[in-house]
Amino acid sequence: MMLLIAYATTDGQTRKIARFAADRLAGQGHAVELLCVEDAEGLDLSRFDGAILAGSLHAGGYQKALVRFVTGARPALAAMPTLFLAVSLSAAGGDPEDWTGLRDCLKAFEDQTGWTPGRTEHVAGAFRFSEYDFFRAWAMRWIAGRKGQAVEPGRDREYTDWAALALVLDGWTAGIRGGAASAG
Template sequence: MRILMIYGTTEGHTRELCNFAASRLRERDLPTTVEEAGHDPHHPDPSPYDVVFLAASLHVGRYQPRLMEYARTHHATLNKIRSAFISVSLSAAGENPHDWEGLEQCLARFEHETLWTPSAVHHAAGAIRYSQYDFFKRLAMKHIAAKRGQRTVLSRDYDLTDYDALSRFVLDFVGAPAAAADAKAG
């Protein structure tokens, strides 16, 4: 089985999540290629792969344009093969029904604009990377975190991702046994 992961990222967290997921798949001897959605929306061709994951982070209600263009370019192939979407956002870290409703609206718009309907979707909590933000974005992110009940300090970064849930999602989607993964990772 050959697996492809294409990602869009702003601060690098989605890339890290894809590399983490790929390492879990490679532990099962499942060849996995990880690439960033780039300037050429035709590369790489997903058709030789058995399973394709697309991953993107949500910023101000939108996913990265290059990842969206890749999905739109390859929607016919992605709709025919086993393909899944990993949506990364801070809203996924909480339990606020309004935030989850917003995530579903963003996902619906993504599917409408790309013409791709993933077979499965995983909402992964993102990260707060104060060290990478300018002054105004740091203040805005601190306000957003506080509004959602997250106490943060500007001098450190926060990773809110549930890595066990992400691992289970990718392993379940490809049909790899998760129990062996947990024993090997521990």
């Protein structure tokens, strides 16, 4: 199968997740095109059998470049099996209020773009202190403290469950091959 993996990233964790997905699927014999949505202008989506999109949630919304890409590609995305990897720190925990917020943000994204993914998986992100400026590092330490998370300034902390993500990818591609994956 020919698969597109298109992502938007703010601090680099979503790019790392997209690369993991590309490596995993290419290792299974799929042809994979990995690209940042900012480089996807004019991309012919009709040559793909399915698409994985990945974006990270920051301050209640996904990246503007992801919103633009999805809005423009909506008809083509609706005609193929899709998987949306919604990356956030909130997905690392079990707080019901956080999960309600994640669902609300996803609904807002769907309303904004007019696109409903065939499947969505919330993927835990990371604290990427190596990428933050002083003020962002301070804000992220404050957020971590509110959630009872111990973080060391200047030291990244990853929450992504790579084994679980591998199972999601394997299941999604198996569904495409079996004809069970829905377009969307």
